[in-house]
Amino acid sequence: MKTGYLIDMDGVIYRENQLIPGAVEFVSALSATGTPFLFLTNNSAPTPEDLAVRLKHMGIHNVSPRHFYTSALNTADFLSETDPSCTVFVVGEGGLLAALNERKIANDSIKPRYVVVGEGSVSMERLAKAHECIERGARLLATNPDNWCPVSSEKTRPGSGATVAFLEASTGRRAYYLGKPNSYMFHRARRKLADITHTEPKQVVMIGDTMETDIRGAFEAGMQSYLVLSGSTRFEDLSDYVYQPTRLLQSVAELTEEIKTGLPSDGKAAEIFPGKSSDSHKSGHRHQTDIFAFHKPRPRPAMTK
Numbered sequence: 001m002k003t004g005y006l007i008d009m010d011g012v013i014y015r016e017n018q019l020i021p022g023a024v025e026f027v028s029a030l031s032a033t034g035t036p037f038l039f040l041t042n043n044s045a046p047t048p049e050d051l052a053v054r055l056k057h058m059g060i061h062n063v064s065p066r067h068f069y070t071s072a073l074n075t076a077d078f079l080s081e082t083d084p085s086c087t088v089f090v091v092g093e094g095g096l097l098a099a100l101n102e103r104k105i106a107n108d109s110i111k112p113r114y115v116v117v118g119e120g121s122v123s124m125e126r127l128a129k130a131h132e133c134i135e136r137g138a139r140l141l142a143t144n145p146d147n148w149c150p151v152s153s154e155k156t157r158p159g160s161g162a163t164v165a166f167l168e169a170s171t172g173r174r175a176y177y178l179g180k181p182n183s184y185m186f187h188r189a190r191r192k193l194a195d196i197t198h199t200e201p202k203q204v205v206m207i208g209d210t211m212e213t214d215i216r217g218a219f220e221a222g223m224q225s226y227l228v229l230s231g232s233t234r235f236e237d238l239s240d241y242v243y244q245p246t247r248l249l250q251s252v253a254e255l256t257e258e259i260k261t262g263l264p265s266d267g268k269a270a271e272i273f274p275g276k277s278s279d280s281h282k283s284g285h286r287h288q289t290d291i292f293a294f295h296k297p298r299p300r301p302a303m304t305k
Helices: 023-032 048-058 071-082 094-102 124-135 160-171 183-197 211-220 235-240 252-261
Strands: 004-007 037-041 068-070 087-091 114-117 139-142 148-152 155-158 204-208 224-228 247-249
Touching: 004 183, 023 252, 037 183, 048 068, 068 071, 068 183, 071 094, 071 114, 071 139, 071 183, 087 094, 087 124, 114 124, 114 160, 124 160, 139 160, 183 204, 183 211, 204 211, 211 224, 211 235, 247 252
Parallel strands: 004 037, 004 204, 037 068, 087 114, 114 139, 204 224, 224 247
Antiparallel strands: 148 155
């Protein structure tokens, strides 16, 4: 039986709307050999259809919406499994709304059971409404822990973690974070991979560029992980982490021949954007930590006059 792959997108397949060299050949090899694969992303804003179209415009044509699993879909799966009759107030965009609607999870702006936060532009009016819902007893749920996400080598955007941090501060309540590195996303993705292929892969490998989400999540879910250096992690950063990837690659291009032949690659480094820094290394934590996840709600800061 074949190895299945869970593949992060930004930093692994493309950066700044530019494909990583060798990414097209890598995905083509997966399709040509019937290798099970699933793109795994923390971005809750796009739908799988949106992502399939985006890759098509970039030159990757042999993928369909079923090859994508987003944090929005993961959130919908979580709620439908743990609380199928619940209602939600959503702070987020199309992909999250579509995923919840597909699972028949109703929107409720009066007394929802959950406030669900994802990526996207947000107004102060909607944040105030979410705050009100939480004070009335709604639980706070985040699609992923990303405080910010890279847009280019010199630009970032706020992530759902930043929006949730606002609501945590204003209400004194702690959120529960889904998405990577939460093991629930990895286990559900593995199940989805088996559903696509109608068989359980011999093993599942996570390919990602971020230690805090991709590699940590795979480690905690008991999966192998391949870290590529074409994205946000530099080689010298590895010593900062107590967990380590199973394998280190310059890019996914190193796996193409291996997938085609079934034999280990020779380990040659693939060229990646020569002369470009692999990351802007924005200061500040990119991901919300889980150190307070099981603590009692924190007190709200004192109000000042």
